[in-house]
Amino acid sequence: MALILSLISDHILTLLVTTVTFVLWWVSQRRRKQPAPGPWAWPLVGHLFLLMRGDKRELFRKLRAQYGDLVGLSVGRQSILVVSGSNMLREVFVKLGKHFDKRPQVFTVQKVGQGKAVVNSSGDVWKEHRAFLLRFMSQAGIGKTTFEANVLEELRPLIKLLESTRGAEFDPRYCIQTAVSNIICSISFGQRFDHEDLEFKELLNIFDENMKVSGATALVNYFPFLEYLPGDLFKCRLCLDNVAKVQRILDTWIKRHVSTLDASEPRDFIDHYVLEMREKVKANSHTTMDDGQLLKFVGDLLVAGTETSATTLRWMLIFLVHHEDVQQTMYREIEKTLDGRAQLSILDKKKMPYTEAVILEGQRLGDIAPFSLPHATTEPVKVGDYVVPSGTLVIPNLNSVHLDPELWENPNEFKPSRFLNGAGEVVRDTEILPFFQGPRMCPGRGLARLELFLFLTSIVQHFQLLPSESEGLPRLDGHVGITYVPFPHRIRFVKRTLRGEE
Ligand code: HEM
Numbered sequence: 380m381a382l383i384l385s386l387i388s389d390h391i392l393t394l395l396v397t398t399v400t401f402v403l404w405w406v407s408q409r410r411r412k413q414p415a416p417g418p419w420a421w422p423l424v425g426h427l428f429l430l431m432r433g434d435k436r437e438l439f440r441k442l443r444a445q446y447g448d449l450v451g452l453s454v455g456r457q458s459i460l461v462v463s464g465s466n467m468l469r470e471v472f473v474k475l476g477k478h479f480d481k482r483p484q485v486f487t488v489q490k491v492g493q494g495k496a497v498v499n500s501s502g503d504v505w506k507e508h509r510a511f512l513l514r515f516m517s518q519a520g521i522g523k524t525t526f527e528a529n530v531l532e533e534l535r536p537l538i539k540l541l542e543s544t545r546g547a548e549f550d551p552r553y554c555i556q557t558a559v560s561n562i563i564c565s566i567s568f569g570q571r572f573d574h575e576d577l578e579f580k581e582l583l584n585i586f587d588e589n590m591k592v593s594g595a596t597a598l599v600n601y602f603p604f605l606e607y608l609p610g611d612l613f614k615c616r617l618c619l620d621n622v623a624k625v626q627r628i629l630d631t632w633i634k635r636h637v638s639t640l641d642a643s644e645p646r647d648f649i650d651h652y653v654l655e656m657r658e659k660v661k662a663n664s665h666t667t668m669d670d671g672q673l674l675k676f677v678g679d680l681l682v683a684g685t686e687t688s689a690t691t692l693r694w695m696l697i698f699l700v701h702h703e704d705v706q707q708t709m710y711r712e713i714e715k716t717l718d719g720r721a722q723l724s725i726l727d728k729k730k731m732p733y734t735e736a737v738i739l740e741g742q743r744l745g746d747i748a749p750f751s752l753p754h755a756t757t758e759p760v761k762v763g764d765y766v767v768p769s770g771t772l773v774i775p776n777l778n779s780v781h782l783d784p785e786l787w788e789n790p791n792e793f794k795p796s797r798f799l800n801g802a803g804e805v806v807r808d809t810e811i812l813p814f815f816q817g818p819r820m821c822p823g824r825g826l827a828r829l830e831l832f833l834f835l836t837s838i839v840q841h842f843q844l845l846p847s848e849s850e851g852l853p854r855l856d857g858h859v860g861i862t863y864v865p866f867p868h869r870i871r872f873v874k875r876t877l878r879g880e881e
Pocket residue numbers: 497498499509679680683684685687688691747748751752753775813814815818819820821822823824826827
């Protein structure tokens with residue numbers, strides 16, 4: 380007996396550590412509900428180290444090759460499902476779409492996005508706000524020919540500004556962002572801002588900063604306690620302070636705008652929202668619309684409608700700088716279609732298959748939302764042989780479609796001709812998913828297509844895009860956050876001699 384007691388006391392520490400580790404491991408295994416096959420997970424932290432390592436596009440590519448189109452992961456108590464490949468993405472987000480149309484209850488959605496309006500909401504709030512947005516956009520003709528004049532109004536100052544660079548190397552990031560966000564501002568509250576407006580510049584810088592720190596704050600989605608650690612290591616305070624700053628600016632603008640509202644003549648998005656909300660409240664009908672939702676809604680439109688279109692355009696310009704031959708072919712098609720006119724219209728697009736192929740290829744290779752936005756389940760859902768548990772965070776791996784070597788020969792090459800058949804007609808345009816698909820498909824895609832066509836064709840019509848003399852060709856890789864963004868770069872916009880000026 381004495382011998383046994385002495386043995387136990389000698390190894391008490393080892394025993395204690397082993398027992399605690401085992402209990403923690405067992406508890407974490409019990410809590411972790413892995414929704415599909417995946418790699419081995421560490422106790423407690425699960426696949427945290429795997430997800431923190433390097434480029435997730437590469438990681439998901441490897442995991443797909445090993446485990447298939449559904450890969451199950453976990454971090455802490457959060458189960459994660461990565462969905463890859465065209466067929467599986469369609470199965471999950473279109474056929475089973477209504478089971479996968481929620482947003483997860485995590486820091487970036489609930490605290491940064493406040494779970495409000497349309498981008499970060501779920502259930503009744505999302506349904507009512509998404510329906511309102513679609514109705515408003517359709518009634519206002521946004522994305523259609525009638526809206527073209529609003530886009531052209533932003534194009535003119537942009538072209539002027541590019542002309543003023545006189546072919547010197549120039550980073551077009553800020554002026555493109557200003558032009559596309561001005562379109563959203565005119566939709567939201569009928570106002571546009573000068574490219575030098577300081578308050579507007581501040582707003583765009585804040586959006587940029589929050590996009591940049593999104594990688595760090597994403598960890599808090601899995602370990603909520605990290606938000607409360609001292610030192611703001613995970614940039615949660617910075618992110619939330621930025622949201623508060625944006626809301627203070629927008630709140631002033633919205634209040635000023637509503638004070639001039641004339642119910643008989645609604646001017647824009649805000650006016651329509653306020654009138655519908657007042658009507659519903661007056662009629663005592665159930666509604667989730669209120670001032671707080673409106674504030675977030677306007678912010679949602681600004682972020683969702685600026686960063687995406689601007690980043691896509693920036694990638695397209697980079698690809699064109701790398702491919703002088705593509706620029707030339709596109710320019711010839713533009714000149715032929717213009718046939719002496721000064722400005723193209725969206726109606727010309729169907730006569731311009733090469734330009735359309737350039738845009739499609741730019742969207743495919745630019746792949747600006749490689750993982751779309753996170754989705755979630757709120758009940759167990761059967762997908763093929765697996766049951767995806769309730770509360771799973773679901774990642775649509777759009778990169779698996781856009782850069783799939785099985786679908787696209789040499790997928791990393793910029794080759795617009797892959798979207799054209801032997802007769803020069805556009806093909807395979809439905810095989811890319813830049814705007815996602817299913818119930819959460821981007822509601823701004825009509826506007827985005829209008830912007831991409833008019834901005835890109837106007838820039839190529841007026842300028843030859845050349846690399847910077849000091850830095851050479853812009854880099855073809857970028858930074859992966861919520862969106863995939865080019866590294867800072869400079870381009871020379873050398874004015875073409877237009878007909879009549881020769
Ligand atoms: C090239 C430009 C654009 C691209 C590539 C793009 C792409 C996307 C993607 C991938 C989603 C996420 C779908 C999901 O998984 O939930 C999305 C959502 C959204 N987009 Fe766009 N978008 C673009 C332009 C715009 C514009 C101009 C607007 C402005 C009206 C807009 C408004 C929205 C909104 C409000 C959502 C949230 C929809 C919801 O949650 O129901 N987008 N977009």
